[in-house]
Amino acid sequence: MKKVTMFVWNNFTNDARVTREAKTLQSHYDVTVIAKRENNERHILLKQSYKEGYTAVRKHKTELPNFIADRIYNNKLKTILSKHMPNAFLMMKMIQEGYRQDADIYHSHDLNTLIQGAVCAKLRTDKRILIFDAHEVNTSRTNYKAGLVGTIEKFLIRFTNRTIVENETRATYHELLYGYRPMSLYNYSEYYDIDEVEAVDLPLKYDKTFIYQGGLQEGRGLERLLRAFWQADIPANLLMVGDGKIRPQLEALTRSLNLQDKVTFTGRVPYESLRSYTKIAYAGFQILENVNFNHYSASSNKLYEYMMAHIPVIATDLPEIKRVVEKEGIGLIIKHDSEEELTAAIRKMFEDEAMRDQMKAQMKISKEQYNWEKEKQKLLNLYQDLEVD
Incomplete structure (x- = not known):
């Protein structure tokens, strides 16, 4: 061999x-x-x-x-x-x-x-x-x-x-x-059946949980996400799964916005355990900023991790991400630099359960191709x- x-x-x-x-x-x-x-x-x-x-x-x-x-x-x-x-x-x-x-x-x-x-x-x-x-x-x-x-x-x-x-x-x-x-x-993402994954047990306050999973780094739109989540003012959790250089700043911003009862930082999660966290989500975020060509051209493994777990996404209008989300009908697309559109998308995803369920059903079909x-x-x-x- x-x-x-x-x-x-x-x-x-x-x-x-x-x-x-x-x-x-x-x-x-x-x-x-x-x-x-x-x-x-x-x-x-x-x-x-x-x-x-x-x-x-x-x-x-x-x-x-x-x-x-x-x-x-x-x-x-x-x-x-x-x-x-x-x-x-x-x-x-x-x-x-x-x-x-x-x-x-x-x-x-x-x-x-x-x-x-x-x-x-x-x-x-x-x-x-x-x-x-x-x-x-x-x-x-x-x-x-x-x-x-x-x-x-x-x-x-x-x-x-x-x-x-x-x-x-x-x-x-x-x-x-x-x-x-x-x-x-x-x-x-590798193909798997999310129904066979055991959900992580976390002490979260609300029934619906929005998730971001990935590095806590500059250019990921995370400060904007926290501000938009505060402005959306919805009874839901925000789970930040991952770690990175700007975690202290994000935690400080969470405190300044008085979001401690809604936002949970898990730190880095082993890859083999990540699906257990994804499973509990109502919707996920992939909100890269267009700060360079590396971000502009990204496909994003997070998008496909959400897809495999049937978690509809709120994503920015970068070409590779937008193409899949719009073609497959699996999420909402916003301008990469618009806090207002992000806030509106969070509210819409939270309130329109029928739309969200339709996206979830479409993901079950799309995952057969994108795996x-x-x-x-x-x-x-x-x-x-x-x-x-």
């Missing part, structure tokens, strides 16, 4: 997309995922075998001790020693492990692992296959320097045998940048084509 080694720049405990791909490939290949482990993640195993048959190998990130970092007053030097050097050493550890795996195919998830894949696959006499799986648009992304990132990506992409992007909008953008069209692989069991064949075909080449 041929070997596949994947690289991810996370701890591989909640990465739904990579997990789905590893599961899919495991039936045909010996799959290992090389991930990272931060200093505050020592409870996570360095090596872990999964029941589906694939393995995760995590390389520990060695960081500059705080007592040394606190004594460095030059900010530029401090950044180099406390951020860039630990990342560089971690990349070297991942490359070393990648060579040790001696894989037939290397599969780099996103740009921050492409150099690891390129070195392991191409810096050898017997070249190996390299796949670049771009989950994000790295040349237009929040907190990324587009010029520098674009230069790095353009250099590294020449070493790849195939490129994967999330959807057709991003495939067109990639083609304009680099002159060839990559394969689109949509991040659909990973159908989409995964594209990934298997790509691997088979590479072996023929």
